[in-house]
Amino acid sequence: MTTDALKRPPPRNPILPLRLPTLPPGSRSRAALHLTAAVAEGRFELQKCHDCGQIQYPPRDACTACLSVRLVWQPISGEGELISDTVLHHSNELYYRHLVPLRLGLVRLKENVTVLSLLHKECPAATAPVRLRAHLDKAGQATFIALPTIDTPNLADDRILREMTSDPKFRKVLITDANSATGHALCKALVDAGADTIWAGVAEPWKVRPGFSSIADLPKVTVVPLDLTDNRSVQDLAGSVGAKVDILINNAEFHRSSGISDRPGTETARAEMEINYLGMMRLAQSFGPAMRARAADSSVPSTAWVNILSIYALSSLPSQGTFCASKAAALSLSQTLRAEMRHAGIRVVNVFPGPIDDEWTQLIPPPKLPPAALAKAVVKALQDGVEDIYPGDVAQDLFKKWRESAKALEREMWGQ
């Protein structure tokens, strides 16, 4: 059985009632939240006993073999066998009532644990070898889907898989600042990914970058006025396109390089906060409600909100202290945004790049992240349904150090 290629959905029929968003059951034990935490960052891990090596599932508080409580999380390939399956015709939860008939199966992983999983349409009938993949569901919790062992042309277009991902294909996207190096790259990448419409925000249309016309002339791209420092501007744009935005990518940022005590005044810091922090709040207030309302509508519902933050939101780079502080504030704000968008199943994706290769990082030595690489990572995060990404070598390096010891990293940042 093959998956039909997704077709461009017809315009919404305004006579049809708006389907309100519902969620799969989202309550989990503390141990199970570790599974979700790994999946949110794109890893598939199961519990492993530090003492005897036993792999176990569902997550427990002790090793089922030796009772040790020293449990770690081990990356898993997902290779396994579908040992039994069913088609569910009836569900007790509203969310699944829209999805039945729904295929489910028991997958015996090669680690000798049995996992109850959703099945992709192309997953063969039991018994058969399968690939188990972990994703976040609409409730933001880890879920599983079993796939055939080899990729097929339209694998990503499966309706159950699309519940777990935010593939830009045929979706309408707002990019909050198209007049920047990252904005250019994002416009191009989303056109390539098959986005249906791209609204490209420009705050000051009278001073666009060289090459902007090549972006503005791309098929699917429409330039729109958007100044995140101006409430009215944000509200006006929401009034015209807010009810159609499926994916909002907030890449607008104000970036200057200074510490906090070398020069007097707070104007630069204030300007950074106006865009990097308050700009996100203005967007949330103007675009959030409509996106939440449309999260289950028609065949291409609203699905994701992307914030381009910075790896320095986790640990400050003192030479760019005010910028880092504004990104740390934005990170905190995004967590609240995520909690609020959660009720509709809208995924908030946070992107933590290292230095991006643009005019504001001229004095930072390489490696720096090319804007095109950032854009590619954003598209992949949407396609994979991942929640937090750390694109590029610097971000990966600092993220690893931060997880090992945030305090040690704070000291290391002094020397950078």
Added chain:
Amino acid sequence: MTRTRTRYDGVAVVAPVTIPYVRYSNQDAHWFLARALAALLKSSGLKKDQIDGLGVSSFTLFPDTAVGLTQHLGVSPRWLDHLPFGGASGVVGLRRAARAVQNGDADIVACIAGDANHVDSFRRNLASFSRFARDAVYPFGSGGPNASFAFLTSHYMRRHGAEPEDFGKLCVAQRDNALRFPHALFKKPLTLDEYLDARPIADPLKLFDCVMPCAGAEGFLVMLEERARHLGIPYARIAGTIERHNAFPDDPIQERGGWELDCDDLYAQAGIGPKDIDLFEAYDDYPIINCLQLEGLGFCRPGEAPNFIRNNTFSIEGTFPFNTSGGQLSVGQAGAAGGFLGLVQALRQLIDQAGKTQVVGAKHALVSGFGMINYDRGLCSGAAILGRAA
């Protein structure tokens, strides 16, 4: 060192009571359990303060347990047992109560099980049934036990060549039995064609493979035989009992319930074999579990239940009287009371109170329990052989 188990000599099981089932009820579990206790007193002629032991099973008693129920019902037992074993709670409750009575920790133990079924309470119970269910089952389609048993049924059919007609034969026979049982919620005959043509629920399960949740209660009393004789009430004796939890954890998927580990012990206690069993009250929330019990309790070899079904008849006058009340599939599943239904009906059979469902002259009844799909399999299994009083 092999120890010899003390027999259950001198222990009597008396007073089978059923509080009539209803599909939905506004009442809480406490209401049903109170009625079960009252019915036990009425049936035995005992006073409430003569009940000095209490065993309680219920899914919907929350936030109470058996403890809170003592104050709710105004009893002061010196022996108290809360039975979270679901479908195995009848057998497990019986064997604990028997030991308490035998050793003098209590004189008269009331075993009661009951549950409410409000509109939407079934869904709420499913969502918080167990930690593994909440983490790793319910978020995946929220099919409840239908999905869990669909996996086991599908696997069994693939492995052993069972056909829908095999399961259907049991369901149809049980419905025939239910038509003679006054408390059954299903009052219409079921044909094999109706069974096979029913709407699908979770492939391969169709409508009549699945128990219908309802509200109700069941109960019985455990006391010494001499007490029962003194009270002048008929009783059955306990010939043997077993229980087992989380058996065969390394089986990738459940195809054995757990009875296999203790089956020989059960018949050795009773001093009889499977061929001496006159009727079998099995735990039947889904037909597949009937098959696992037929195999696990020695009536046929593993994987041969389909043949056993083809070669026998299961009505009250059949070659193998089976679930003579109609079982949960045709009576309804009143939550934890479903774990008592078979035991209470077996007791009726052995004291000749089974009315139109009476298996004439039955001497030995086998009762089996199965409960608690914690994650991918049922964890609790138990069985008891009850005998007619000498």
